[in-house]
Amino acid sequence: MTLAALPDLILEPLVKAALLEDLGRAGDLTTDAVIGAEIHHTFVFAARETGTVAGLDLARLAFTLVDPSVTFTVHVPDGARVEPGDRIATVEGRARSLLTAERVALNFLGHLSGIATATASLVDAVAHTHARIACTRKTTPGLRAVEKYAVRAGGGFNHRFGLDDAVLVKDNHIAVAGSVTEAVRRVRDAVGHLVSIEVEVDSLEQLEELLLDPVDAVLLDNMSPETTGKAVAMVAGRMVTEASGRITVDTAPTLAEAGVDLLSAGWITHSAPVLDIGLDHVDG
Structure with a gap:
């Protein structure tokens, strides 16, 4: 890169x-x-x-x-x-x-x-896998552009730069909408055809629901390596898979070995x- x-x-x-x-x-x-x-x-x-x-x-x-x-x-x-x-x-x-x-x-x-x-x-910790490291929007106010540049300098990749980059349906969106299916339906009705859609799930049950109408990417939040591996198998290449939650140098290799495409970590910019x-x- x-x-x-x-x-x-x-x-x-x-x-x-x-x-x-x-x-x-x-x-x-x-x-x-x-x-x-x-x-x-x-x-x-x-x-x-x-x-x-x-x-x-x-x-x-x-x-x-x-x-x-x-x-x-x-x-x-x-x-x-x-x-x-x-x-x-x-x-x-x-x-x-x-x-x-x-x-x-x-x-x-x-x-x-x-x-x-x-x-x-x-x-370096995940270099033996195909997984990429990505940042988040957890950046210092006013310094997002340069902090995300620094992530690229370290060999990582950038997630959204702002709320208007792409859709990321998170747990609170789902809670208010009532279900994964309803949240995705509302998104599809609202955004243009060039806008990528990612949905965060925190259980295999939510993932099953999402797979009835797959989007561009799925964020597997705070799942164990074993559950992450099961999720990747369920997705079977139909969506980009991203793991997040307590990603460290120690935990990253095992999660990457579960087969996800991306590991996102907030601490690399905020801490x-x-x-x-x-x-x-x-x-x-």
Whole structure:
């Protein structure tokens, strides 16, 4: 899977908002007091632990929006795996500009690299199967586009970007509609022919009902590996099968071996640990 970069048009508003939040009403008081205006310097982004990189374009923009004369050189691209001590990128320019943008650049780079690293851990765990790893809509408000990009950088795939991407009939929809059959009927009456439909089921009985009128995909929610295997056999290729619920590096392999096409995990975006990346001083 080729990782396509997001255009700066999407990224700039996010980085601008972060810089404005950090600069406040008076700018960088510390740097402006300590560092001379014409001093130039070089810093390097270096990995301090093993992981997968994502977010370099946001880091670049943090510096160039503060000072367009800054030079940002990438040594390893987004999606690359790094070890402690590996150089990720070098930034050169006015020291004031570099230090003012440092925290915003590191916040984006560490956060998104953490998501990519978490995703890669699940991708590695199921690499012996045909299952793909997918994210969810459990993202940081305002950062969905870049967090889902980070999932792709880690080798995963994206679920819906928003409520208007596709239909996903969940348990509460079914409860209010009265049954799986009624919920699906209402959906078919309401949406266009190009809209994909997925239905969440939490029992084999619900799956049996859905199979009377199959849709595009079925979400097997919180099922054991044994039940998941039975569900996959019942579907018999008539729908894409997706498993969700407590997907971890430990549980993912067994669920993937049950034959599902996708494993979706919310924690890779909402709870992934930040990847420890430093901005280190370069002598000379």
